[in-house]
Amino acid sequence: MEQRNEQIPTNQTTGTEFLTIEDFLDSVRRWKWIIISSTVLAFTVSYIYYYYQPNVYLSTVRLLYGKTTQEVSLFSGNFGSNQSRALGNELELIRSRQFGELVVTAMAESLRVNPALARFPLFSTIQGTGNPYSVLGTVLLNRNATSPRALDIINISFMSSDPEEAAIIANILANVYIVNDLTNNRTTQSIVKNFIKTQLDEKAQDLRKSENDIQTYMVQSGIVTVSSESQNVVSNIASLEARINESRLQIGIFEEEIRIAREQLKTLQPSSSVEFSGYSDSYIRILQQKIAETESRRDIQRATLDTAAPAAKAEMERLEREAKNLRELLEKRIEESIQSELPGSNTMELVRQNQNKIAVGTVSIVIENFKIEKLQTLLADYEKRFQAIPTKNVEYARLERARRSAEELYLILEKKYQEAIISELQINTNIKVIDLAIPDFVAVEPQRARMVSLLTVLGLLVGLGLSIGLKKMDNRIHKLDDLEKLNIQILGQVPVDEERLATGNLIKDISAIVQEMHRQISININYILNRKGRENGLFLLTTSTIPQEGKTFTGILMAGSLADLGYKVLLIDGDLRRPTVDKHLPIRKFPGLTELILNGDLSGVQKVESFHSATFDVIASGTIPVSPVPLISSEEFMSHINKFRAQYDYIIMDAPPSLSVGDVYIYAEHADGLIYVSGAELVNKRDFIRQYRTIANRFGPKVLGVVLNKVRKNHLSSQGNYYYYYSSNQK
Missing domain, CATH: 3.30.1890 (Bacterial polysaccharide co-polymerase-like)
Structure with a gap:
């Protein structure tokens, strides 16, 4: 071992520390009951909960x-x-x-x-x-x-x-x-159908009124007919008026369809006001005019010619086909224009359809107005003929004209209403049923096995998390690695003595492994202090941060180990507040150190046999004084210590803990070395560092290092594990 250098502990644990596998396994071992309890609790609660959950x-x-x-x-x-x-x-x-x-x-x-x-x-x-x-x-x-x-x-x-x-x-x-x-x-077809039905009901009332009026007139006047020429004029006028009213009705239908389409567009595109603007397209205007002229000729022929005649019937069919073809061309042109006008190539079908309805309806209204204008021009000519009817027959002709006009319009509306009903019924749903639902008697919830397994695993993870959290929050010293991180001189480690007896003689009760480790610590101290060549003995202290860390234990065993190495050793119980040396060795408590200082009584020096038949001397504490400080600060105390230096190679004093009282500082002023004992898992690092740093700053090289006591077997370094292996093979 090289000559040591003075080392002041530094707190290197404030940074981020990563959990090693060793730390993880250690936390599992230390807090295994938390992990087991968390897992069992999760399993039990989840099992009971899901057991009573109804099937879904x-x-x-x-x-x-x-x-x-x-x-x-x-x-x-x-x-x-x-x-x-x-x-x-x-x-x-x-x-x-x-x-x-x-x-x-x-x-x-x-x-x-x-x-x-x-x-x-x-x-x-x-x-x-x-x-x-x-x-x-x-x-x-x-x-x-x-x-x-x-x-x-x-x-x-x-x-x-x-x-x-x-x-x-x-x-x-x-x-x-x-x-x-x-x-x-x-939706749209239903609204159109209802619109036509309303018009149909109104015209039915008009027709009944017209029929009642003419019946009343015939009874009152005795006139029941007019000339065939007058009948022909009345019939033509009634037909023309019916066609004009049909066009007006069609305009109402188109306006209703446009209104519905615009409402749907507001729903589909609330922020858009884009509509078709191609009404000025020359081709569309030409088609409008041709359709209006063709349908006007068709309606005029219906109103003025005998449509049952073969020639008239053939002409009517030709005009119907021509009008139909022209309308198909018009709708195709409008659709192409809308597709090119509306932004984007992926315009929605429903938006396009509604835009198309608005455009076609708007253009068709223009056509119907043109037809009305044409029919009204012809109607004006027939009005002149109507005025030529003899005066006595004028009232009858007027009533007959109203009746026939209402009758023809009613028949037209009735036909359109039936067509609307058929058209509505032809519209089907876009949804088809593939499979109807049937009862499935296999429950989908609760998934008991799965959920209990998951929650049990969750309970295990919670337990592991708690153990890791406790490990991270645990600021105590557990093993040599914790001290090495603090840059502290280490004298050795001592395991928890699982084989220790209870006879009242620590030297005889202790196990071989603990004896061996203290012997190695004694050799290290002897080497550090270079005992050879010194005339006077060395005065050593053992202290700790708090009680119960094992400083007395270490002092006694070091005395025995040094005695076995051939040195004359004196062990003094310097803890005059809570002395314990006499509890671990077969010695008297009185007289002791107190009596020695006060009276110079040396009868308290007692011999104790070490591990291998060698002996060392022990002075117990004696009477506990009211205040130990005056005694240990006295010249008498130092005088006796100096005398003991001449008689012994090592004087080992068991001093009180440094955090409890200041006695150790008085002893350390006169000591040659101080051994700081730390009990594993007993003191937190903050207290240890504060106390060790205070002593090291004050006494410098006198602080020989730290003995880590009561270390768990699984926390021992490789050297400690070797001792266990060696000791077990010796048995």
Whole structure:
């Protein structure tokens, strides 16, 4: 061992310290009961909790989402730029509270139709409360909608404590979704149909009034007919008026469709006000004019010619085909213009359709107005002929004209109303059912084995975390590594003596491994102090930070070890406050150090046999004084110490702990060396560093180093483990 240098401890533990595997295993060993308790508690609580949890069953309806790539449901009030976003909007629709309200209403209706459903929990609640909204929260919590990635599939599922109820409500969810989708798809056509129905009812009243008026006039006047020429004029005028009113009705329909389309556009594109602006397109204007002229000729022929005649019928069919072809060209042109005008190449289909309806409707209104203008021009000519009817027949002709006009318009409206009904019924839902929900009697929750396993593992991790946390918060000294980090001279380590007896003689009670380690410590101290060649003996102190760290234990065993090495040793119990040397050796407590200082009584010097039959002398504490400081500060005390230096090679004094009292500082002023004993896991590093630094700063080279006492076997350094191995092989 090289000659030591003075070393002052530095607190190197303030930085970040990484937990080593050794530290981790040590924390597991030290706090294993915390880990075991945490794990067992987690297992027990989770097992009891999930054991009493009711089973939950899941049923799912699979639907095919059949809308176009960029179309979305109007009911959802949102849109997406692609199929994924459209599907996402539909899923949010199904998860919405508004949809949930429709579902509970449908559940109540199903219960009314089939009272047997009351045997299921949710239906029973509806029946008991009489309010379907009493289960709304449960329905919202247990329903779900998902869509597999890259597939146009919607899975609507429901969870319930009853597998049959789960299947029934899942099917109700799907049915409500399909019905709403169908309703939304028919929205525009339903509004148009209702508009026509309103007009039809009004014209039916007009027709009945006209018929009553002419019947009354015929009875009162006796006139029941007019000339064939007058009849022809009245018939033509009535037909022209019916066609004019038909065009006005058509304008009303177009205006209603435009209004609906604009409302839908506001929903789809709230921040956009872009509309078709290609009405000035020359090609569109030409088509408008041709359609108006063609349909005007068709309507005039209907009104003025015998459409049953072959030639007239053929001409009518030709004009119908021509008008149809022209309208197809017009709609195609408008669609192309809209596609080029609206920003982006991925314009939504539904937006495009509504823009197209607005454009076609606007252009068609212009056409209808043109037709009205043409028909009114012809009607003006027939009005002149009507004025030429004889005066006596004018009133009858007027009433007949009103009746025929109302009758023709009523027939036109009736035809259009029937067409609207058929058109509405032809519009179907975009959703198709792939699989209806069926009861699945395998519970999806609670997943008892999985959850108990997970929570047990969580309990284990919590226990490990607590043990690591306690390890990190533990600021005590455990092993030599902790002292080495503090840059402190180390004299040796001593394990916890698991084989120690209890006869009252520490020299005889101690195990061979502990004896050997103290012998090595004594050799180290002897080498450091270079005892050879010295005339006087060396005065050594043993102290610690706090009581119970083993300083007395170390002093006694060092005395025995040095005696076995052939040195004359005197052990003095210098702790005059709480003396303990006499408790560990077979010696008398009185007389002792107190009597020696006060009276010069040397009868207290007693001999004790060491490990291997050598002996060393011991002076107990004697009587405990009221205040030890005057005694140990006296010249008498130092006089006796100096005398002992001439008689012994080593005088070892067991001094009080440094944190408790200041006696050790008085002793250290006259000592040749100080041995600082630290008990493993007994003192925290802050107190140890503060006290050791104070002593080292004051007494410098006198501080020989630290003996780490009561070290756990698993914390011993390699040298200590070798001693254990060697000792076990000697037995």
